[in-house]
């Protein structure tokens with residue numbers, strides 16, 4: 198009889214001659230070998246025979262079956278002896294081994310059954326006698342139960358067709374399928390050792406994963422592993438309760454870009470039916486490409502800082518930032534795709550428009566700024582309605598302070614902006630709008646609403662003296678026209694550093710989220726009148742932040758008794774009106790190393806300030822930038838310098854900057870100066886601070902007034918005044934001298950070398 202079967206695509210022909218094959222190949226009756234050698238030899242043959250029987254077309258199913266039975270009876274005593282446990286443990290020493298009943302082919306099979314460990318052959322006859330009653334009876338009860346599992350038919354009779362449902366029998370021994378000699382495996386069979394019907398069985402009917410009695414007895418080597426499965430789930434199909442899987446029934450899905458088990462609906466994978474209960478199915482990998490998947494932007498709006506005049510100021514950091522981007526270099530954040538249009542409200546979006554005539558541009562005012570959304574909206578959302586009413590009424594009061602140029606608050610800050618006469622008509626016309634614009638916090642890309650610890654801020658606000666809130670709102674919050682970068686002459690390097698290291702991290706906190714410490718506390722140090730306050734106001738304008746200006750000297754001189762509370766209230770209100778910039782001038786008054794008395798008002802004030810500063814620096818949510826300025830950096834207690842993450846020298850204006858300041862100030866007046874005279878002015882103002890230059894110009898422009906006959910000045914029209922000439926400057930030079938000595942300048946340079954960050 199010729200039969201054929203197919204395993205793994207191998208066609209096997211079975212002929213009667215194959216029945217003779219064992220006798221020809223095994224000399225099992227030989228008496229020339231020692232029992233130990235025989236056992237070893239048989240074992241080796243058995244291993245080779247049964248381990249690779251599925252691939253061997255030299256043996257018939259019947260022969261294999263007979264051989265198997267014969268050897269099982271003959272040597273079960275040996276293998277069931279005291280030393281048989283290592284054999285079992287060879288391929289069931291791991292949970293997976295138990296489940297699969299086999300070892301990976303790549304793993305070496307440990308010959309734990311050696312000649313020394315073999316049970317004496319003289320017991321074989323007895324064992325054979327006993328085993329003739331049935332293999333299962335020779336098994337210890339424990340093994341029976343373990344091997345039977347949920348397949349009771351397995352242990353009853355090895356030749357029973359029902360054995361075909363065993364997990365280890367389907368292709369290990371063809372004879373076990375004697376009733377199905379020419380069985381063709383279902384097409385869906387992918388090398389699994391499971392029966393083809395396995396896949397269609399509901400989960401509870403899964404055959405026992407335990408090895409068959411033949412495995413338990415050590416006679417059968419576990420089958421070789423199947424070829425790498427197309428999926429790790431044998432028989433896994435859509436007929437079970439795994440409805441969320443979309444695999445076609447009874448077949449493995451083809452490998453696609455979508456990872457197996459990927460559930461488009463995003464539902465978690467169901468508990469697997471193919472794994473021990475409770476073990477979930479593997480988490481599917483997301484698809485490499487999912488059609489229609491779009492990058493979810495952060496709702497970020499691009500920031501376009503106004504261009505620096507000195508491109509060489511670009512730092513490596515900015516280069517790296519740009520390099521990380523891919524594409525639109527037009528944007529400063531080229532690697533982002535933005536969902537929002539550029540806001541025209543943000544001062545950061547106002548590119549300097551040189552086409553605007555000088556008479557029309559005043560301190561950075563942009564006529565194109567929208568006025569529709571200028572109404573002040575307090576960012577504090579959780580304030581009680583009463584407080585909101587109170588706060589908004591205060592705010593509205595604060596919106597109409599005296600003109601910025603003439604304002605001098607009671608906290609002692611010097612009204613250096615004394616050039617009200619330079620204010621352009623446009624500025625006056627739109628003054629209220631500017632103030633409202635400055636009060637309106639920018640809803641920029643990286644700027645969040647002031648939600649940080651709103652509740653506690655609200656509570657603190659409730660408990661704060663209203664008089665203090667009034668004082669902060671009226672005296673410390675400084676209203677004024679926005680300041681643009683171009684309103685500050687020179688200082689290109691400082692401006693670049695501030696833009697890149699202070700503004701951008703605040704505006705785009707998402708892009709800088711990995712950084713541990715963002716520079717939100719800056720120390721500007723340098724000669725008086727060099728633009729430190731101007732820079733502070735500019736930063737606030739660019740951030741659309743509320744600008745708090747605290748004069749250290751004023752606190753000490755005028756408010757010493759309440760200074761501590763004023764500082765506390767200032768930071769509290771600043772948290773309510775984020776983003777906020779708190780500018781503290783003369784910080785050396787608070788942080789001087791001379792202050793030693795522990796409980797002095799200055800000491801308490803310092804403690805409060807440092808506490809508040811520390812809170813700002815450690816809070817990732819707060820969008821508060823603290824800028825401190827001093828002309829005496831050497832007086833700051835050295836242990837407190839570390840509070841300032843950026844220490845920037847604000848030097849005297851260079852010749853270019855001086856020229857710009859002069860041109861800017863004269864632009865609002867009628868003057869008659871040629872280039873040579875301008876050059877002379879620039880040369881002669883060497884060593885002047887920005888404020889000194891401003892004072893010089895102020896003195897020069899009143900020259901024509903002095904030239905008027907002693908009449909009623911109020912009756913004179915501007916058109917009646919002669920233009921400002923070089924001679925007026927000559928006269929002014931007699932009164933205005935540089936305010937900074939060379940010694941002071943040297944000190945700044947030295948301090949900057951030691952502790953500065955910018956140069």
Ligand SMILES: Nc1ncnc2c1ncn2[C@@H]1O[C@H](COP(=O)(O)OP(=O)(O)OP(=O)(O)O)[C@@H](O)[C@H]1O
Nearest residue numbers: 613614685686725726727728729730731887888891
């Ligand atoms: N770089 C500059 N560009 C344009 N104007 C300047 C500059 N520096 C100073 N000024 C002029 O000097 C005035 C005073 O500047 P500001 O108050 O910013 O100086 P400061 O460094 O803060 O002085 P202080 O240390 O005394 O507080 C400004 O209003 C402006 O008119």
